[in-house]
Amino acid sequence: MKHNPPDLAGIRARHPHLMRPDPTSRLVTIGVVAVMVALAGFALMRLEFSFARLGSGMVQLVTFLGLMVPPSPGAYALLFLHALAETVAIAFLGTLLAALFAFPLGFLAARGVLGGAVLRFITRRFSDTIRGVDTLIWALIWINVVGLGPFAGVLAIMTSDIGSFTKLFSEAIEAVDHKPAEGILSAGGTKLHVLRFGIIPPVLPVLLSQVLYYFESNTRSATIIGIVGAGGIGLHLAEMIRTYEWDRVAFIILMVLVTVALIDFASTRLRLAVAGTRAP
Amino acid sequence: MAIPSHLPQIQVASLLALYDGDVRARRRTLWLALGVLAFCILVAGQVSEIDLPKFLTNFHSFPNYILRIFFLESGAVVFSDVAEWFWGLKKWLLHIGDTLLIAYLGTLIGALGAFYLSFSAAANLAKSPTRRFIARRILEFCRTVPELVFALIFVVAFGLGPVPGVLAIAIHTFGALGKLFAEVVENIDMKPVEGILAGGATRWQAIRFAVVPQVLSNFASYGLLRFEINVRGASVMGFVGAGGIGQELIEAVRKFYYSDISAILLLIIGTVILIDLGTEHIRRRLLSAETGR
Structure with missing residues (x-):
């Protein structure tokens, strides 16, 4: 069998735009990459990166890693377990309260359901502003109101999630199929009937699944709000790091990882159950 | 009935x-x-x-606090003397700039790592199931541990300042983007890859010419989204001494410099909203460039 070499010259002539890259797009690519590299170089200088610092830090880090094995709670196993339970409780209550408050706000922020454009605009800006502030900052503010402790953490998680939930809920409500609502209206139903029978049944599983997803991610947030004094395991974690008790640090991190994995597993199962039985 | x-x-x-x-x-x-x-x-x-009773008796201090941060030391409302309100604007803007640089550098380093590892973590391109399993567990660990925990540890190892902040954000970004990138890679059209491999290309040549062109715009879009999240994250890095505007904010809160709190919060919120709008604009253009091709 004769082997035919590909007719490269012919292919080049027939498909010039494929074989020769477009010079302008190549220039744009080079420009973007150059700007990104230059900015990174500037950032490295401005933020005082140096090989000496990175090197000595790495050596320290390796030492710490060595001291982390084997992880052990020392004499604090019960204390850590209680703090972990507190963390999960903070995440749970914070998520739940946020969902309760965001439920009506989500309807207000959704186009074409309730209220007018003004109300919608106000609700949306409100939720944007809340979301611009990190959970940790909310925790700092709430500590001034209710004092140090897990309750401030619950309120912090609640506040920052009201913003996110309002946005997510309104998007879910806007995405709902309008035909049932039209059907209810044409059969003589009021706006309230539309809400109850045309909108809530299809969106509820979606909202529930978003809430469950946030519960898992809030468990992670709840582990750090203790750093500023808003309850949970974070306080102990920060303390153990600052006092160089590396085996305890490792133990706490492992505990958090296992808890998050368990909640992830449970919430995935629940989400499947919720979406599975109600899906059309 | x-x-x-x-x-x-x-x-x-x-x-x-x-x-x-x-x-x-x-x-x-x-x-x-x-x-x-x-x-x-x-x-x-x-x-x-x-403690609900305590909450109800104390609740009035929440609106009070929010109101209080909008009044200057002299008792005048902040809007009456904006120059006094934003007295530290120059210093704060520098810190905001540092915060953005921390977020940028952290996102960039994390994204480069995620780019490298995502091909090993994707089911369709992984060299072996063992490698894929290990890659996935590494990514999972990096994104499950909160970045502030990394920051706390790094502050002890690398010293106070923005360096531990950048590294903490980079590690978290690496974990979060690695997962998303791997999912993008798993959804590509495999025909170009098979073609180029049949033509005798190596694995990295196949990735360069058959995979990257398919995934680059999605990668960039996810990277920008992550940058947006990281700006928020970098704004609190200062709480644990890892650089940025957070240091100024936590000092103002702890020392009860009320009007400073509102000024810094407004600067942070404004920056976050501007970055959100900017990245959304670029992402939309990326997506339209993708569909227009």
Whole structure:
């Protein structure tokens, strides 16, 4: 069998735009990459990166890693377990309260359901502003109101999630199929009937699944709000790091990882159950 | 209950009975779920020491606090003397700039690492299941541990300043983007890859010419989204001494410099909203460039 070499010259002539890259797009690519590299170089200088610092830090880090094995709670196993339970409780209550408050706000922020454009605009800006502030900052503010402790953490998680939930809920409500609502209206139903029978049944599983997803991610947030004094395991974690008790640090991190994995597993199962039985 | 219908009464009755049974079963499940929920709320309320009476008696201090941060030391409302309100604008803007640089550098380093590892973590390109398993576990670890925890540890190892902040954000970004990138890679069209491999290319040549062109715009879009999240994250890095505007904010809160709190918060919120709008604009253009091709 004769082997035919590909007719490269012919292919080049027939498909010039494929074989020769477009010079302008190549220039744009080079420009973007150059700007990104230059900015990174500037950032490295401005933020005082140096090989000496990175090197000595790495050596320290390796030492710490060595001291982390084997992880052990020392004499604090019960204390850590209680703090972990507190963390999960903070995440749970914070998520739940946020969902309760965001439920009506989500309807207000959704186009074409309730209220007018003004109300919608106000609700949306409100939720944007809340979301611009990190959970940790909310925790700092709430500590001034209710004092140090897990309750401030619950309120912090609640506040920052009201913003996110309002946005997510309104998007879910806007995405709902309008035909049932039209059907209810044409059969003589009021706006309230539309809400109850045309909108809530299809969106509820979606909202529930978003809430469950946030519960898992809030468990992670709840582990750090203790750093500023808003309850949970974070306080102990920060303390153990600052006092160089590396085996305890490792133990706490492992505990958090296992808890998050368990909640992830449970919430995935629940989400499947919720979406599975109600899906059309 | 009699329902007007063209069906014979007997048939309607049996259908109604079925419907009633179905509704009753669903109600039972609902009540059971609500009961479990109520129990969980009670336990959680106990554990997190919720004290409603104390909350209600103290609640007035929340609006008071929010109001208080909008008044200067002199007692005048902040809007009456903007120059006094933003007295530290130059210093704060520098810190905001540092915060953005921390977020940028952290996102860039994390994204480069995620780019490299995502091909090993994707089911369709991984060299072996073992490598894929290890890659996935590494990514999972990096994104499950909160970045502030990394920051706390790095502050001890690398010293105070923005360096630990950048590294903490980079590690978290690496984990989060690595997962998303791997999912993008798993959804590509495999025909170009098979073609180029059949033509005798190496694995990295196949990735360069058959995979990267398909995934680059999605990668960039996810990277920008992550940058947006990281700006928020970098704004609190200063709470643990890892650089940026957070240091100024936590000092203002702890020392009760009320008007400074509102000024810094407004600067942070403004920056976050501007970055959100900017990245959204670029992402939309990336997506339209993708569909227009």
